[in-house]
Structure formats: C-alpha cells, structure tokens
Amino acid sequence: MVRILKEMPKLTAKLSRAFSDLSCTAFRLSPYVVSTKADNGLLVFTTLTCALLHIDSVFSEDELCRKAKEDPELRKTLLLHRVLIPENFDEQKFCEQLRVLLLSEKNRLLRGRKNGYIIFTTTACNARCYYCFEHGYVPVTMTEETARKAAEYIEAHANGEVTLTWFGGEPLVNTKAIDSITAYLAERGISFRSHIVTNAWLFTPELIQRAKKQWHLENAQITLDGTRENYNRIKAYVNGDADDYSRVLGNIKALAENDVHISLYLVLSRENEEDLYALLTELAPMMKENPERFSVLPNLLQQYGGAADEDEMQQKLIGMWKWLRINGMLPEPKLPQNLCLSSCTADNPGTVVIQADGGLHCCDHIGESRPYGSVFEEDMDKAVIRWWAERRAAIPDCDGCALYPQCLRLAHCPAKKFACTKLTREDRISSIKAAMKNVTVHSVHSNWKTPMNTVQPPEKVYV
Ligand code: SF4
Ligand code: SF4
Incomplete structure (x- = not known):
C-alpha cells in the first residue's frame, strides 16, 4: 500500500501531470529520489516534486522498482509523483523547464511588486x-x-x-x-x-x-x-x-x-x-x-x-x-x-x-x-538584474545528484564561490532523510x- 504523506504543490502537480506518461512500462527510478527505511516500509521523497510517499513492506529502491513492474496501480502513483520516470527521459532538462515555468508564474503573480x-x-x-x-x-x-x-x-x-x-x-x-x-x-x-x-x-x-x-x-x-x-x-x-x-x-x-x-x-x-x-x-x-x-x-x-x-x-x-x-x-x-x-x-x-x-x-x-x-x-537597468540571476554552470557531479532540484548557485555571488563537496552533499541528504522521518513531528x-x-x-x- 502507498500512503502519500506530503502531496506535490498544486502547480507542480498540474505541470508534472502534463509531462507524465502514466501508462509507461519501461521506467527507471528518478535521480532525484531520496529514500530511507521507516515504519515497516520505505519512505520516498523526490526533491523535484517534493512529494513524500510511504510504501509498505518494501525495503529498498530495487525492490520498489520490481514491485512497480508487477503492480500497475503502484506504478501509476510512482510515475505521477515522478518517483519513477520513463527510461530515456531527461529529468535534468525537465527540472530546468519546470523551474522556468514556476518562476514565470511567480513573476506573473508578483506583477513587478515586492514584499521583501x-x-x-x-x-x-x-x-x-x-x-x-x-x-x-x-x-x-x-x-x-x-x-x-x-x-x-x-x-x-x-x-x-x-x-x-x-x-x-x-x-x-x-x-x-x-x-x-x-x-x-x-x-x-x-x-x-x-x-x-x-x-x-x-x-x-x-x-x-x-x-x-x-x-x-x-x-x-x-x-x-x-x-x-x-x-x-x-x-x-x-x-x-x-x-x-x-x-x-x-x-x-x-x-x-x-x-x-x-x-x-x-x-x-x-x-x-x-x-x-x-x-x-x-x-x-x-x-x-x-x-x-x-x-x-x-x-x-x-x-x-x-x-x-x-x-x-x-x-x-x-x-x-x-x-x-x-x-x-x-x-x-x-x-x-x-x-x-x-x-x-x-x-x-x-x-x-x-x-x-x-x-x-x-x-x-x-x-x-x-x-x-x-x-x-x-x-x-534590467541587464543588472539579469546579470545577478545568472547561474553557475553545472559541475560533473551535478549529473544525477539528488540535490539538483534544490540547488541553485549564482555565477556572480561574491560570498559562495565554492561548489559542494561529497561531505556537504551527504550531510544535506541525511538532513532530508531526518526530515522525512520527522514529517509528522x-x-x-x-x-x-x-x-x-x-x-x-x-x-x-x-x-
Ligand atoms: S549539490 Fe553539488 S553536485 Fe549536487 S547539484 Fe548542487 S552543485 Fe551539483
Ligand atoms: S552575497 Fe549574499 S545576497 Fe549576494 S549573491 Fe551571494 S548569497 Fe546572494
């Protein structure tokens, strides 16, 4: 049984649905999944859609993929929340498209106004x-x-x-x-x-x-x-x-x-x-x-x-x-x-x-x-505003990094000139896992x- 402990934000859900092929049978696990065992099952969080799911009696990501092959309802739910994605889908590109769409919606709602x-x-x-x-x-x-x-x-x-x-x-x-x-x-x-x-x-x-x-x-x-x-x-x-x-x-x-x-x-x-x-x-x-x-x-x-x-x-x-x-x-x-x-x-x-x-x-x-x-x-001078929003190019480690959807590095930030390290990435992932377990606290x-x-x-x- 799958329990949705935290749903995707509304607009993400809408856009994600539009890009999901729920009938897909050739799939793989999204690179943006973080999972940990809890409550006699597996807790699964996707850093892209920010949905948190609990799957009973499953204890590893491999087991989850095997079960999804046999169980169409489970597969559909996992595809919908982008825990699973079509085998040859470029999720990093989709992540960037989604960012642009969400940001333009934010700008549309702000209409040039400022609250900070x-x-x-x-x-x-x-x-x-x-x-x-x-x-x-x-x-x-x-x-x-x-x-x-x-x-x-x-x-x-x-x-x-x-x-x-x-x-x-x-x-x-x-x-x-x-x-x-x-x-x-x-x-x-x-x-x-x-x-x-x-x-x-x-x-x-x-x-x-x-x-x-x-x-x-x-x-x-x-x-x-x-x-x-x-x-x-x-x-x-x-x-x-x-x-x-x-x-x-x-x-x-x-x-x-x-x-x-x-x-x-x-x-x-x-x-x-x-x-x-x-x-x-x-x-x-x-x-x-x-x-x-x-x-x-x-x-x-x-x-x-x-x-x-x-x-x-x-x-x-x-x-x-x-x-x-x-x-x-x-x-x-x-x-x-x-x-x-x-x-x-x-x-x-x-x-x-x-x-x-x-x-x-x-x-x-x-x-x-x-x-x-x-x-x-x-x-x-809008060029100055655009200059500040420019992002640093991805480093080789970004490819498949589960933190990618939550990571924005500005090209011209004078304070944060360094990239992540294996140590800082592991620490961030373990914080996400702790937060997954604490979701009801x-x-x-x-x-x-x-x-x-x-x-x-x-x-x-x-x-
Ligand atoms: S945490 Fe590091 S490797 Fe991961 S996406 Fe950010 S910069 Fe790339
Ligand atoms: S110095 Fe601070 S405000 Fe300026 S770009 Fe870096 S993080 Fe942002």
Whole structure:
C-alpha cells in the first residue's frame, strides 16, 4: 500500500501531470529520489516534486522498482509523483523547464511588486570585527530625505504584507531612518513586520519597546564571536563598555523576553571551535528558559570556504550542527516545500536591497554590487538584474545528484564561490532523510529534555 504523506504543490502537480506518461512500462527510478527505511516500509521523497510517499513492506529502491513492474496501480502513483520516470527521459532538462515555468508564474503573480526589503540604514558600525566584509568602504548613512523616498518606494511597490530587514553596518546606528520608514508605512495602513541584523549593543529597554511596538520587530540576528574575552577583543566596540559581552547578553535576554526571536549567528573559524562550544554551554540555561525564542546558526568564516582543506572545516561545522540538534538548539530539519526557484535576494524577484544612499541592489554585499536603480527614480537597468540571476554552470557531479532540484548557485555571488563537496552533499541528504522521518513531528523544540547546561563538549569530528 502507498500512503502519500506530503502531496506535490498544486502547480507542480498540474505541470508534472502534463509531462507524465502514466501508462509507461519501461521506467527507471528518478535521480532525484531520496529514500530511507521507516515504519515497516520505505519512505520516498523526490526533491523535484517534493512529494513524500510511504510504501509498505518494501525495503529498498530495487525492490520498489520490481514491485512497480508487477503492480500497475503502484506504478501509476510512482510515475505521477515522478518517483519513477520513463527510461530515456531527461529529468535534468525537465527540472530546468519546470523551474522556468514556476518562476514565470511567480513573476506573473508578483506583477513587478515586492514584499521583501533589505534596508541599509547606514554602513557605519560601532564595532570593528576584523572579518567584516565592509572594511575599506566609506560609511554612508541614510538621510531623512532618502528614508522618506525609501518609504514611498515601498508604498508604491508593496504586495500585501511586507517584510523589512534592517541591515548595515550596524542598523541601530541610524534608528531615525527605521522610525521614519515604519511611521510612514503605519500612517498609510501598509502592513509590515521587521527583522534586524545587529550586534545588539545599542539596544536599551526603551528602544526594545519601540522596536516591538513601532518597528514590529519579530526577529534579531545577532553575531556572537565567542565567550567574554574573545567577544570583547573581536568586537572592539568604539566607545565600548568595560564588558560589552555582558551588555549584549543582557540585551539578548531582554529582546527574547519581549517576544523577539533571536537567531544567534556563530562564526566558526579554524581557531575558535572550542570557544564556541564553551559559549553555547554558557548560553544554554538562558535559551532553555525561553526555547521557542532562540535558534543558533553556525557558519564558517568565508575565507575558509573553498580552501584545500575545506573538508576539515566542513566537518567541524557539521559536527556543530549535530551537537546543536542533539541539545535541542536547532529546529528539526524540514523538507523542501517546492522546487528551488531562487537562492537569495539576488535572484528573488520579490525582494530588493535598498542601500543607505537610496540605490536599489540585488545583492547585499555592498562592495560587489552595483545598483540597478534608485528610490529617487523609476528607471531600472534590467541587464543588472539579469546579470545577478545568472547561474553557475553545472559541475560533473551535478549529473544525477539528488540535490539538483534544490540547488541553485549564482555565477556572480561574491560570498559562495565554492561548489559542494561529497561531505556537504551527504550531510544535506541525511538532513532530508531526518526530515522525512520527522514529517509528522510538529514541535520544533520537542527534544528539550536534556538539561542543556550539563552537556559535555563534543568529540572533534561528527560524521
Ligand atoms: S552543485 Fe553539488 S549539490 Fe548542487 S547539484 Fe551539483 S553536485 Fe549536487
Ligand atoms: S552575497 Fe551571494 S548569497 Fe549574499 S545576497 Fe549576494 S549573491 Fe546572494
């Protein structure tokens, strides 16, 4: 018996049906199938149609193909969900066709409107992290006039509720621009919510209240570089306190208590792995008090990505993800909901970056990006938009890779210059398998049973 645990998205189902030959008897397994044994059968997910099926009493993909030969109903269901495809069908080409069709439908629905705005209130910052990508750029701060124009631009291009992400520099260096834009939108009845990427140093109890009430702040992404001594040394705040670390942790706690979700961004480098585990162990009691308000996002310092010894760093990162998951600090992995249509703001037609000078950009790396327009004029340079959406050519490993439908690599992205490795692919597939098994688990923090402050630092490598 086949159970459909997750159906294909409607439009994918419609298009897929149009391209499926349900009477086909010469078939093969799609290269985009991920399978794992569960519940006395086989769980099968296709990364192209994003359907999840459970087939009773079948325990391998070979067995599934054999059964499908004998059972026409099973075969039909598997062909319909593209678990099986006609023997000589080019599924990679079909994947690209489907992407184009889904993307053009998305564009049709958007009609040039935008619902995501990443706004640089300033490129100035009160911290001096050695790794910041904005070193060497002259700070620009959004003026009152530009903030007004940015708000008018949002009003003219809004598409229902909009999400504003305050970015910089340190966006709190220029709270005036945030006040001005949010007040303008509120006066005109434009529904919005906001996120902020901040070091959180400049928050005060009054500002947190304003952020909640006036900015509709829902999420703050805050980078922590290590425990007290390392944090204070790396951040090197201009006019800082004697103990900036305590100040920032106090603000994080206060934000969480005021219902702002905190995404703690940890920058893992070759030197700081041990210190980051010490930091996590230190933060655990605070996070445990308010688990639904916290998530942790560890990532590698960019200069380590793509180096010859990348696997060593990737293993450290994967190890940290596993540790976080075991200790309930990461939500359970989720299944992709649809074929991947865009990878970031740069190729997302519904999102725009507004720079502090009013320039409209695709990418938020200010040094590498040139504007395609401005909040001061209607003209747009569409060639710049197309340039940002260009994709990197497939590598030989892409041929038959189960992740292909979920993988988009931009040709000109300044941050992600390296391809995948066997290690990162395997990790992603195992996350998909974990998500397949968790599909009926709804609570993201269901495993907060272990007292987190008693966990031991992990072994160095978790693969
Ligand atoms: S870039 Fe890597 S993960 Fe993406 S499709 Fe190619 S082989 Fe797979
Ligand atoms: S740096 Fe890369 S990932 Fe980030 S917005 Fe630009 S293109 Fe996208």
